[in-house]
Amino acid sequence: MSKFITLSTVSLNNNCPECFSKEGLELTFKQEFKENKFFRSITDKTTHFLRCTVCETDLFPVRWTEAIERVVDYHQKTITPKPKSLKLKRLAWVIILSIDALIILGVLIGFGVIKF
Numbered sequence: 001m002s003k004f005i006t007l008s009t010v011s012l013n014n015n016c017p018e019c020f021s022k023e024g025l026e027l028t029f030k031q032e033f034k035e036n037k038f039f040r041s042i043t044d045k046t047t048h049f050l051r052c053t054v055c056e057t058d059l060f061p062v063r064w065t066e067a068i069e070r071v072v073d074y075h076q077k078t079i080t081p082k083p084k085s086l087k088l089k090r091l092a093w094v095i096i097l098s099i100d101a102l103i104i105l106g107v108l109i110g111f112g113v114i115k116f
Helices: 066-078 090-110
Strands: 002-012 025-035 039-052 057-059 085-088
Touching (some): 002 039
Antiparallel strands (some): 002 025
16 A cells, blocks of 8 residues: 655745635645555655645646746755665565575475485
8 A cells, every 4th residue: 555654844935826825835745655464665756746725726737837836846856755665564574484494494305304
């Protein structure tokens, strides 16, 4: 399952292209976080979106002005994502150790160290 964790939220002083309010533009940066039965990981995929809290509108890049694009580019350069990581869960470790034990047992039986 893939989720996004919030890295930062920045308030912008630009005018909203929809309601022309100078207050309420929020730029949010998020990073992808994946989790399932076997592992938990933070990927290097980041995303950002712009929302006006005054008119409750999500603003897509098509509607951005040049001033908004410059501010977004600046903040995109200043954001530092969390380092990419992978953590195995208990079920993954149990499976890995079980397979290793079976391989070692097979090798020992194959070389005649263990006899049945």
